[in-house]
Amino acid sequence: MLDLDLLPDDYAVCRLPGGSALPASLTAGPDDKNVISVTWAPDEVSVICPSDRVPPGATYEAAWRCFRVAGQVDLALTGILASLVQPLAEARVNLIAFSTYDTDYVLVPQVRLEEAIGTLTAAGHRVAA
Numbered sequence: 001m002l003d004l005d006l007l008p009d010d011y012a013v014c015r016l017p018g019g020s021a022l023p024a025s026l027t028a029g030p031d032d033k034n035v036i037s038v039t040w041a042p043d044e045v046s047v048i049c050p051s052d053r054v055p056p057g058a059t060y061e062a063a064w065r066c067f068r069v070a071g072q073v074d075l076a077l078t079g080i081l082a083s084l085v086q087p088l089a090e091a092r093v094n095l096i097a098f099s100t101y102d103t104d105y106v107l108v109p110q111v112r113l114e115e116a117i118g119t120l121t122a123a124g125h126r127v128a129a
Contacts (some may be wrong), residue, residue, distance in 0.1 A: 001085065004127045005067065005128050006066070006127055009034065010065065011062075012048070013046070013060060014061075015044050015046055016045040022107050025049075026038065027042075035070075048107065063110040065109075068104075071103070073102065088120070090119075091119040093109075094112070095108050107125060
């Protein structure tokens, strides 16, 4: 059983051309509480960010909601992400997952949020909004 926090903002999944610089809209100040993930690959730069911070010129899909595994997750633990992804996949809720050093995140479409919460709760997880 995991404790999950539902982050308050709508999120977007964005794509920029490979080699793009980090846009100024994604830089964070010391009081910034948003979660932003940037992945550089040879053919693209993928960004997950609050919908109001989509980089100019990006191709994007918006209206995703983001769950965060509460607390710090030990890197030696196994099955954390699988315990979230498997029940959502069985319920046919599409998702995007990413991880940081400290924890894991799962995004689901806003239109499937209630179904996702019900599925995760039924799987034994606790969701705090």
